[in-house]
Amino acid sequence: MLNIQVLGCSGGLSGNNNGGSTCIQLNHNILIDAGTGLNQLSLTQMHQIRHIFLTHSHMDHIAALPTFLSNQYGSEHLPVTVYAQPHTLEKLKDNIFNGDIWPELSSMTEGAEAILAFEEIQPGHSITLDGIEINAFAVDHSVPTVGYSVKSQARHFVFGADTIAGRQLTEQLNRLGHIDTLMLECAFPDELLHVAEKTKHMTPSLLQNTLQSLERQPSKLWVTHLKPNYEATLRETLAANPPHNNTVVL
Numbered sequence: 001m002l003n004i005q006v007l008g009c010s011g012g013l014s015g016n017n018n019g020g021s022t023c024i025q026l027n028h029n030i031l032i033d034a035g036t037g038l039n040q041l042s043l044t045q046m047h048q049i050r051h052i053f054l055t056h057s058h059m060d061h062i063a064a065l066p067t068f069l070s071n072q073y074g075s076e077h078l079p080v081t082v083y084a085q086p087h088t089l090e091k092l093k094d095n096i097f098n099g100d101i102w103p104e105l106s107s108m109t110e111g112a113e114a115i116l117a118f119e120e121i122q123p124g125h126s127i128t129l130d131g132i133e134i135n136a137f138a139v140d141h142s143v144p145t146v147g148y149s150v151k152s153q154a155r156h157f158v159f160g161a162d163t164i165a166g167r168q169l170t171e172q173l174n175r176l177g178h179i180d181t182l183m184l185e186c187a188f189p190d191e192l193l194h195v196a197e198k199t200k201h202m203t204p205s206l207l208q209n210t211l212q213s214l215e216r217q218p219s220k221l222w223v224t225h226l227k228p229n230y231e232a233t234l235r236e237t238l239a240a241n242p243p244h245n246n247t248v249v250l
C-alpha cells in the first residue's frame, strides 16, 4: 500500500525538510532516489528496502546509496534492486561502484544472495510492485532524467524530479491524466533564471507557467528541491504568489 514519506527534498545539504536531499519512500520497501534524506530511516527500516528507483545520476539523488547498500549485509531482504535509465546506471558503475570510491557491490554476495542488482528502465516503462504501479517519464534536465508517476488504489502521485519547465514537461504531465499530488521542484529564485536555464531547474515563475499550462489541475502541489541559499526568498515568493490553490512548500 502506498504510504508516501518525503524523507528528504532539499536542493542541497541543509534547509527544507530536515535538510536531507531527495529521497521519497513509497512504502516500507520502495524508495525513489537515495539522497541524504535516506538517513531518516532507522537501520531496521533500511533493511526492509528492496527497490530503489533513481531519477538521475546527480549526487544529491544518490549520495546515501553506497553507504546504505553496505548496511544491507546481513539483511534478509536481498538483493536491493536499483532501477534507472542506462545513463544513470553506467555513471554509477563507472564512477561510484568501481572498486575505488566504493566496492563493486553488484558482484558481491551475502550468503547466496547478491547484495545489489541493477535493472535498466526506459521512459514509458512501467513496473508494478506490491500493487503500486510505477511509470517512468522523461523530463528535461542537464543529464538524462526521469520523473515517476505512482498509482495505487486510485491514488495518483507524480514526482517531476529535477527539471526545467517547457513543452516536454507540460505534455508529459497532461498525458498522465488526473494527478492527486504533483511534486515539482523550484531550485532557484526568478533573479537567477539564467542559472536555472543553464542547469535546467525551475524558478517560481517557471513553476507558475507550468501549472497554468496544464489541461487539468492536480489536487495539490508539493514544491521541493529549494536550494538552501535561496530558501527564505523562495518561500516568500511562493507564499505571496502560490502556483496552485493548494500549494505546500516542503
Ligand SMILES: [Zn+2]
Pocket: 056, 058, 141, 162
Ligand atoms: Zn539534478
Ligand SMILES: [Zn+2]
Pocket: 011, 022, 058, 060, 061, 162, 225
Ligand atoms: Zn537535484
